[in-house]
Amino acid sequence: MTQPLEVVDLLQQMIRNECVNDGSASSGHERRSVDLLQSELEGSGVDFEVYEPSPGRASLVGRIEGSDPAAPSLCWLGHTDVVPANADTWSRDPFGGELVEGEVWGRGAVDMLNITASMSVAFDRLARSGFRPKGTLVLAAVADEEALGSHGAGWLAEHETDAVKCDYLITESGGIPLDGPSGRRLPVMVGEKGSCWCRLRIHGEAGHASQPLRTDNALVTAAAVVGRLATYRPLAQIHSAWRNFIEGMGWPPEIARSLLDPDGIEELLDVMPDLGMARQAHACTHLTIAPTIVHGGTKINVIPDTVELELDIRTLPGQDEAQVRALVAEAIGPELWPKVEILFMVDDPASSSPIETPLWEAMSKVSEGFHPGAALVPFFSVGATDARFFRRLGTTAYGYGMFSEKLSFEQFAVMFHGDDERVDVDSLEMSAAMFEQLARRFLG
Numbered sequence: 239m240t241q242p243l244e245v246v247d248l249l250q251q252m253i254r255n256e257c258v259n260d261g262s263a264s265s266g267h268e269r270r271s272v273d274l275l276q277s278e279l280e281g282s283g284v285d286f287e288v289y290e291p292s293p294g295r296a297s298l299v300g301r302i303e304g305s306d307p308a309a310p311s312l313c314w315l316g317h318t319d320v321v322p323a324n325a326d327t328w329s330r331d332p333f334g335g336e337l338v339e340g341e342v343w344g345r346g347a348v349d350m351l352n353i354t355a356s357m358s359v360a361f362d363r364l365a366r367s368g369f370r371p372k373g374t375l376v377l378a379a380v381a382d383e384e385a386l387g388s389h390g391a392g393w394l395a396e397h398e399t400d401a402v403k404c405d406y407l408i409t410e411s412g413g414i415p416l417d418g419p420s421g422r423r424l425p426v427m428v429g430e431k432g433s434c435w436c437r438l439r440i441h442g443e444a445g446h447a448s449q450p451l452r453t454d455n456a457l458v459t460a461a462a463v464v465g466r467l468a469t470y471r472p473l474a475q476i477h478s479a480w481r482n483f484i485e486g487m488g489w490p491p492e493i494a495r496s497l498l499d500p501d502g503i504e505e506l507l508d509v510m511p512d513l514g515m516a517r518q519a520h521a522c523t524h525l526t527i528a529p530t531i532v533h534g535g536t537k538i539n540v541i542p543d544t545v546e547l548e549l550d551i552r553t554l555p556g557q558d559e560a561q562v563r564a565l566v567a568e569a570i571g572p573e574l575w576p577k578v579e580i581l582f583m584v585d586d587p588a589s590s591s592p593i594e595t596p597l598w599e600a601m602s603k604v605s606e607g608f609h610p611g612a613a614l615v616p617f618f619s620v621g622a623t624d625a626r627f628f629r630r631l632g633t634t635a636y637g638y639g640m641f642s643e644k645l646s647f648e649q650f651a652v653m654f655h656g657d658d659e660r661v662d663v664d665s666l667e668m669s670a671a672m673f674e675q676l677a678r679r680f681l682g
């Protein structure tokens with residue numbers, strides 16, 4: 239392969255590889271895109287390592303070694319898997335990778351094969367140009383971001399730390415222009431909520447369902463528990479990532495004041511006309527509890543003695559399992575709590591990175607060339623990304639990319655895991671150019 243990589247073509251091929259991660263270990267098949275990237279990047283002269291902790295779940299890592307071991311290193315982290323798509327509800331084939339009127343269509347076009355493709359192209363261009371930086375540049379195209387990362391970034395961070403650990407890292411979720419009253423802002427994802435998934439085992443006493451009077455029916459108790467969880471409103475927490483975002487957006491002082499006040503924000507959330515915005519603002523400032531799965535009962539004529547509920551709980555910076563337990567107990571109330579047993583399944587704490595860093599500075603400068611006058615604004619993600627594994631290693635990790643004005647922030651929000659996912663060609667080229675310029679500026 240001697241032709242330089244081309245971002246549109248690469249993205250199309252990655253979409254067609256259909257690396258669908260449904261959460262099961264046998265899904266994903268990221269090996270397909272690892273093979274693709276490895277063969278496409280062959281001409282760059284860089285040697286790549288493939289890590290495949292379980293069959294088909296491969297990740298690719300390449301590096302351009304820096305000349306100065308003291309200079310800060312930078313990792314570009316892109317995932318190659320995507321979430322499932324229902325072809326019946328799409329206007330086009332979700333795995334066709336079609337280019338239509340300047341837009342590439344398909345699952346992963348914005349989450350995040352677009353960025354993975356742009357990073358790969360920038361890496362290819364740098365390597366081919368003989369780029370010899372002071373700080374090391376690492377490109378990592380990883381499996382399994384759409385589940386728990388245990389076949390991808392989580393595994394690499396734990397088992398191949400030296401191969402991927404850098405001082406700084408850039409991954410997904412950021413850069414889509416956001417126009418506010420004080421001008422254009424480019425959001426940089428600097429932190430994310432934690433996931434604390436748990437199971438509630440609700441106890442009762444078995445009996446004959448033909449005589450329900452004064453029985454201890456676990457399903458009836460479970461219904462009351464769900465009702466209490468649904469109406470529980472824990473207090474808002476104004477953490478620094480939220481404060482930095484609100485202050486950075488430059489909203490009128492009276493709105494900013496309300497958004498930064500725990501009582502003010504509660505009032506605002508109830509009347510905010512834009513439901514999407516209200517949900518986002520609520521999730522950014524509150525621990526949230528969503529009951530999502532229920533299992534219970536054995537037979538139609540038996541009063542159930544056990545019902546299990548699964549809760550998707552998302553935590554804020556500083557909240558741990560003990561605090562979650564206390565909040566769930568408070569929500570359920572003292573009369574029902576003795577019937578409830580809480581079992582934690584996943585505890586991935588919230589994470590965040592500082593913004594006063596040389597990488598922030600460099601991103602700010604480079605972004606000027608794409609959106610003149612726009613300022614970076616730190617943004618807190620309510621979902622999880624692979625950045626969390628690296629923040630735990632001490633890496634400063636941001637989510638960033640570069641986008642044109644062709645698709646709005648609202649459109650992007652709807653397309654993440656939604657139907658008709660697509661990205662415009664200009665955004666792909668802008669991201670590739672931004673990553674290349676950033677490496678030259680930051681790594682020296």
Ligand SMILES: [Zn+2]
Binds near residue numbers: 317349350383410
């Ligand atoms: Zn993603």
